[in-house]
Each structure stands twice: as structure tokens, then as C-alpha cells.
Amino acid sequence: MKRFLAILSITTIPLLLGIIPLVTSAVLIEFKNPITSGNVMGLIQSVINQLFPIAVTICALVILYIGFRMAIASGSGNATEFTKWAKNLRNALIYIAIIAGAKAIIEAVRIFGESISQP
Secondary structure (H helix, E strand, O other): OHHHHHHHHHHHHHHHHOOOOOOOOOOOOOOOOOOOOOOHHHHHHHHHHHHHHHHHHHHHHHHHHHHHHHHHHHHHOOHHHHHHHHHHHHHHHHHHHHHHHHHHHHHHHHHHHHHHHOO
């Protein structure tokens, strides 16, 4: 109990005397809305525009890794391992086509929507 009172008196007496100010300064914090689009289509387009370069980069790295594994498999003469990585390469190319197709569909819908909204 004596220790608690000692700690309490060490912290409260300087505060009461004004030696240690309770609030040093006020800071104005402003939060800005990161969503700048006014409609849902604009929101979808901004999300796609942010994620598209990341997805393409990941796919390119995956293709490089698959090519490296295919080279190792062909160098070792393991045909089953080579065909496995060839299928993985095909799947990676399909994924890139899906990502590019999604981007193209979003752009087509945006252009179509803008052409309808203009008088």
C-alpha cells in the first residue's frame, strides 16, 4: 500500500503543480476518404486498376518459376516432371487470360455506360 501511495504521489503532485502539463498540444487529424469515385462502377474500376499490375507481376513471377522448373526437369530427363510443369504453365497462361479478360470487360462496361449516360 505504501508503494502504491508513493507511485501515486510521484505522478500526481507534478501534474497538480503544473510541472508536467497534462496536454502538451492539440493536433488536428484529418481523415480523407480513399474512395474518390462517385458510383459503384467507378469503385470497381479503381479496385481493378490497383490490383491489375499486382496480379500481372505475380503471374510473370510464377511463369518464370515454372520455366525454371521445366528447365530443371528437362535437364534431368524426367518426362513426368516436365509434363507436370508444362500443365502448370498452361494453367498460368489461362489465369493471365482470365485477368486480362476481366480488365477488358470492366473497360467495355465503363465505356458502354458512359456512352449511354451522354445525351
